[in-house]
Amino acid sequence: MSSRRYPRQFRQLLVYGFAGGLTAIAHYGVLVGLVELGRFDPVPATLAGFVVGALVSYTLNRWMTFEATRSHAQAGWRFGLIAAGGFALTGVLMHLFVTRLGLPYLPMQLVTTGLVMVFSFLGHKFFSFADRGA
Numbered sequence: 001m002s003s004r005r006y007p008r009q010f011r012q013l014l015v016y017g018f019a020g021g022l023t024a025i026a027h028y029g030v031l032v033g034l035v036e037l038g039r040f041d042p043v044p045a046t047l048a049g050f051v052v053g054a055l056v057s058y059t060l061n062r063w064m065t066f067e068a069t070r071s072h073a074q075a076g077w078r079f080g081l082i083a084a085g086g087f088a089l090t091g092v093l094m095h096l097f098v099t100r101l102g103l104p105y106l107p108m109q110l111v112t113t114g115l116v117m118v119f120s121f122l123g124h125k126f127f128s129f130a131d132r133g134a
Contacts, residue, residue: 012065016121019060024113027053031109042105043094046112050090054083057120066129075128082123086116 030049034040040048058079062072090112097108 015065023053023057026056042098046094078128086120
């Protein structure tokens with residue numbers, strides 16, 4: 001990796017973290033609202049939050065993080081594929097942690113978010129929003 005690319009990659013990671021924070025606020029807002037106010041089970045509530053968060057994530061990451069050169073038509077289905085993987089991973093992990101192991105939903109959502117964030121960043125960087133020529 002050349003030293004010229006490091007600042008761009010560092011900036012990209014910081015912006016991804018900022019966008020991820022806003023995405024998490026949307027996701028967790030829906031999750032906590034549905035569980036605490038609507039008395040939903042945490043697993044379907046987190047999946048509903050994931051969908052809301054994914055919409056926020058696509059918008060912010062396309063615009064701010066990856067400076068996408070692909071059209072919405074090209075990036076959209078790619079983003080959807082990575083998001084579907086993140087959705088499935090979220091569902092499986094939360095089911096395991098909360099339903100099977102009986103652990104508290106909010107701390108387990110934090111663990112799940114961290115794991116899904118790594119998966120999503122790599123998928124979006126190298127697949128969803130990758131430069132056409134790359």
